[in-house]
Amino acid sequence: MSVISAQQIKKTYNPKTIPVHALRGVDLNIEKREFTAIVGPSGSGKTTLLNIIGGLDRPSDGRIEVGGKDISTLSDNQLIDFRKKYIGFVFQAYNLIPVFTAKENIEFVMLLQKRSKAERDARVEELLSAVGMTEKIDKRPSELSGGQQQRVAVARALASKPTFILADEPTANLDSKSTSDLLDIMANLNQEEEVTFVFSTHDQRVIDRARRVITLDDGVIISDVNID
Amino acid sequence: MLVKLAWRNIWRNKRRTLLTISAVAFAVFFSSFMNSFQKGAWDHMMNSVVNSYFGFGQVHKAGYFEEQTLNNAFDPTEAKSQLGNIPEIRDAVARVESFALASYDKYTSVAFVIGTEPGKEDKMTELSTKVSSGAYLVDSEKAILIGSKIAEKLNINVNDTLVLLGQGYRGVNAAGKFVVKGLLTFPSPELNKTMIYMPLQTAHDFYGSEGMVTTLALDIDNKEEAIVALANLKQNLDTSTYEVLNWEEMLPELQQAREVDTGGAQVMLFVLYLIIAFVLLGTILMLTKERMHEFGILTAIGMDKKKLASTVWMEILILGFVGSMVGILLSACIVYYFYTNPLDLSIMGEDAVKTYESFGVEPIFPAAFQWDIFFTQAMIVAILTSILSMYPIIKIFKLNTIAAMRD
Numbered sequence: 251m252s253v254i255s256a257q258q259i260k261k262t263y264n265p266k267t268i269p270v271h272a273l274r275g276v277d278l279n280i281e282k283r284e285f286t287a288i289v290g291p292s293g294s295g296k297t298t299l300l301n302i303i304g305g306l307d308r309p310s311d312g313r314i315e316v317g318g319k320d321i322s323t324l325s326d327n328q329l330i331d332f333r334k335k336y337i338g339f340v341f342q343a344y345n346l347i348p349v350f351t352a353k354e355n356i357e358f359v360m361l362l363q364k365r366s367k368a369e370r371d372a373r374v375e376e377l378l379s380a381v382g383m384t385e386k387i388d389k390r391p392s393e394l395s396g397g398q399q400q401r402v403a404v405a406r407a408l409a410s411k412p413t414f415i416l417a418d419e420p421t422a423n424l425d426s427k428s429t430s431d432l433l434d435i436m437a438n439l440n441q442e443e444e445v446t447f448v449f450s451t452h453d454q455r456v457i458d459r460a461r462r463v464i465t466l467d468d469g470v471i472i473s474d475v476n477i478d
Numbered sequence: 479m480l481v482k483l484a485w486r487n488i489w490r491n492k493r494r495t496l497l498t499i500s501a502v503a504f505a506v507f508f509s510s511f512m513n514s515f516q517k518g519a520w521d522h523m524m525n526s527v528v529n530s531y532f533g534f535g536q537v538h539k540a541g542y543f544e545e546q547t548l549n550n551a552f553d554p555t556e557a558k559s560q561l562g563n564i565p566e567i568r569d570a571v572a573r574v575e576s577f578a579l580a581s582y583d584k585y586t587s588v589a590f591v592i593g594t595e596p597g598k599e600d601k602m603t604e605l606s607t608k609v610s611s612g613a614y615l616v617d618s619e620k621a622i623l624i625g626s627k628i629a630e631k632l633n634i635n636v637n638d639t640l641v642l643l644g645q646g647y648r649g650v651n652a653a654g655k656f657v658v659k660g661l662l663t664f665p666s667p668e669l670n671k672t673m674i675y676m677p678l679q680t681a682h683d684f685y686g687s688e689g690m691v692t693t694l695a696l697d698i699d700n701k702e703e704a705i706v707a708l709a710n711l712k713q714n715l716d717t718s719t720y721e722v723l724n725w726e727e728m729l730p731e732l733q734q735a736r737e738v739d740t741g742g743a744q745v746m747l748f749v750l751y752l753i754i755a756f757v758l759l760g761t762i763l764m765l766t767k768e769r770m771h772e773f774g775i776l777t778a779i780g781m782d783k784k785k786l787a788s789t790v791w792m793e794i795l796i797l798g799f800v801g802s803m804v805g806i807l808l809s810a811c812i813v814y815y816f817y818t819n820p821l822d823l824s825i826m827g828e829d830a831v832k833t834y835e836s837f838g839v840e841p842i843f844p845a846a847f848q849w850d851i852f853f854t855q856a857m858i859v860a861i862l863t864s865i866l867s868m869y870p871i872i873k874i875f876k877l878n879t880i881a882a883m884r885d
Contacts, residue, residue: 306778306879327782334780341883345775349486354479361479362780410780 252315253414253446254280254303259312261298261469272298274469275312280414280448285440287449287460294466296450297418303448304337304416305329317413334362338407338445340417344399346391352378352402353387359409377405380442381435397428401435408439414446421453433459480785484792487769495797498761502801503808505754506855509747510809511845513855516743518817518846520736526665527732528725530603531673534704536728537570537694537711540721543728548576548647551690552720558694560714566707569697571598574681574690578644578652580624580674582634589628590672591642593681602697605662605675612636612660618679621659627670629661636660642674647687654684665842701725751858758866762794766870773874774882787871794870798863802856810852813845820844 261273272295280286288296301307302314305321306329314322321332333339346355353374360370378384381401391399400420407415417436421429437459440447449456457463465473488495528534539552554572561567574593579586596615600606606614610626622640624632634640639655646652656676664670682688696711698704704724712722726733769790776786823841824831831841 301880304778306883330777330780330782333778334782339778341775345772345883347483347772347776349483349490354482358479358483359779362782362785406779 252279253282253284253317254278254448255315256299256303257313259299259302259309259314261295261302261307262310265310271469273302273309276466276469276471278464278471278474280446282413282446283440283444284462285437285447285460286462286464287451287457288464288466289451289457290466292452293468295469296466299466300416300418300448300450304339305332334359334410336413338410338412338415340400340403340407340415340420342419342422344391344396344403344423346399346402346406348391351388351390352383352394352405355391355402356406356409359406363410373409374405377408378402380408380439381405382431395428396423397425397431400424400428400432404432404436404439408443408445411443412445414448417447417449417451419451419453420449421451421456426455429453429455480789481792484789484796487789487793488796494761494764498758498797499801499804501754501757502798502859503804505750506802506805506852506859507809507812508750509855509858510806510852511813512743512747513851514809514813514845514847515816515821515843516740517848517851518820519843520739521846522820522842522844523666524725524729524732524736527669527729530608530664530666530669531695532725532728533571533602533695534698534701534725535696535708535711536723537696537715538692538721538723540717540719542692543721543723546575546692548574548645548685548687548692549649551647551687551692553689554691554694557715557720560711561694561696563714564707564710566698566703567696567711568699569598569601570694571595571602571697572678572691573693573695574678574685574687575692576644576646576652576685578642578674580628580632581641581643582632582638585632585634587628587631588672589624589642589674591644591674591676591681591684593676593678593685595678598697599675602695608662608664609660610663612658615659615675615677618677619659620654620656620680620683621676622656622680623660623662623675624658625670625673626661626663627667628672628674629658631671634658640674642684644685646685647690650686652685656680751862754859755862755866758794758798758863759869761797762866762869765790765793766873770873770877770882770885773877774879774885777877777879778883783874783877787874790870790874791864791867794863794867795860798859799856802859805859806852806856810847814847816843816845817847 256276256278259273259276263270263272276299288299290296302309309322313320316336324332350358356374356377357370360373378387381404383398383401386394386398421432424432436447439445451457461477463475464471537557539550542550558570561570572595576591578589578591580589596617615621615623636658638658640658642654642656644652662673698707708722708724715722773786777783821843
């Protein structure tokens with residue numbers, strides 16, 4: 251069964267004034283452990299699609315199922331709960347909580363899930379080790395470089411053991427070395443944690459590492475290529 | 479961790495936080511300070527009048543308070559017998575009160591003449607401690623104590639003889655010569671200008687009011703006991719024959735003046751809190767605007783809106799709480815100092831003393847040191863901050879995650 255299944259997803263902004271059709275009917279299935287990049291020019295609908303998959307936005311039409319559950323009908327609170335349980339987010343601007351240390355940023359997500367202290371501590375240690383940030387455990391985001399912050403963001407996204415991770419332009423603000431390191435980390439976690447990764451990206455370095463590349467243009471999928 | 483998040487968020491912008499805390503602390507400090515002084519000064523004034531003369535309650539013949547003449551005197555035997563049943567009433571001082579002309583040499587003045595039981599009077603109002611020169615009265619002697627200001631006006635001193643002329647019980651002439659045994663100095667300048675005390679029996683002889691009294695002044699410990707005692711007494715005494723008055727009923731002008739003064743201060747405090755509310759609102763508006771993006775991220779990663787709202791509410795409440803505590807600590811220290819060392823405005827010179835005396839007020843202002851004053855102000859701040867925190871809370875509940883993340 252697909253982890254994500256989208257059928258005829260449409261999204262129109264300002265439908266009553268000046269309608270902007272961001273998605274014009276997208277059909278998409280993403281399986282477990284995929285490492286997928288959604289690419290396309292600016293305004294093609296990548297971020298909109300990612301937001302709808304992630305339960306941050308609702309489609310104007312169509313049906314979106316995550317783990318077999320239709321999320322397009324969930325209420326705001328149900329969507330928050332859904333995101334907490336099933337999805338990890340990695341943002342272009344890292345978006346770590348500035349007043350928390352690396353450890354606390356990761357732990358916070360688990361705290362929202364009411365995990366025990368021992369469980370949280372063990373998972374933080376495991377994830378910081380996986381992203382190579384053990385030594386920066388007590389550093390706040392302002393004391394970390396962009397690449398380091400993004401690694402912590404990946405660890406945070408994985409903390410709740412989500413079904414999949416949505417990464418919106420995760421490497422856009424990183425240099426080549428940081429990008430390469432981050433992609434290595436995510437590829438390893440994809441294998442080891444068996445978590446599905448879906449990227450929206452312009453970055454050729456990400457596209458090169460993806461095992462499936464979906465190209466969007468003007469709100470429709472124009473190609474869907476499996477590299478494997 | 480939510481508390482940690484709230485606490486650290488508060489200190490993200492140290493300057494703004496310190497400014498907000500200072501504003502709250504100032505409001506609490508100023509209002510506590512002002513309330514303590516106002517309450518202290520009024521309590522002092524009330525107590526000096528109540529303890530110096532009135533007592534917390536009095537029994538008269540019905541109608542006496544409206545028409546204070548000797549003809550409204552009564553036989554206290556029955557009323558006294560009822561007092562013994564009320565434990566809060568320790569004793570009652572029988573008094574005969576009337577006005578007379580006081581004359582010495584070429585000077586004459588109106589005086590308020592009180593015949594009293596010297597021993598009981600001293601126990602209740604500590605009258606002997608007000609004797610600034612000479613000696614206190616002994617039962618039945620034909621001597622008087624006279625207020626220091628009236629003595630000054632009449633140019634009379636201890637051991638001189640004062641002539642009193644007036645109207646006695648049921649229209650008899652009252653005239654007599656009395657040796658001044660002592661001068662009295664009360665905290666209230668008004669009392670110093672009018673009061674003349676003599677033993678009760680001497681007053682009966684002077685006014686021809688044998689066996690009658692105008693007042694039974696009740697010796698009760700405090701205001702709270704007075705409420706219970708007087709309520710009891712009213713039930714036990716025939717109120718068509720007697721009137722039972724509490725100190726507030728006997729001093730309506732003072733009570734009204736206090737209410738007017740307190741009301742004025744409340745208006746001032748309202749304006750002060752309004753200003754502080756705007757300072758807090760400014761902080762809250764900035765805090766909310768700056769953090770919309772973060773609120774979006776937090777809800778995106780699964781923090782439910784209730785938790786987020788309660789964290790922000792906690793932040794604002796902590797700001798108010800810390801500000802209140804600083805304000806309480808500051809004001810408590812200063813108020814305590816003035817509670818133990820009352821502000822004595824006589825150091826400002828004779829003119830200041832005279833100004834206050836013209837209002838019948840002693841120029842001494844102690845502060846009241848009562849925790850409820852401080853905590854009332856803290857509660858006001860807590861309520862204020864809770865109301866103001868509705869703004870970010872409403873914003874959070876209406877939050878659109880995507881729009882907030884784009885902010």
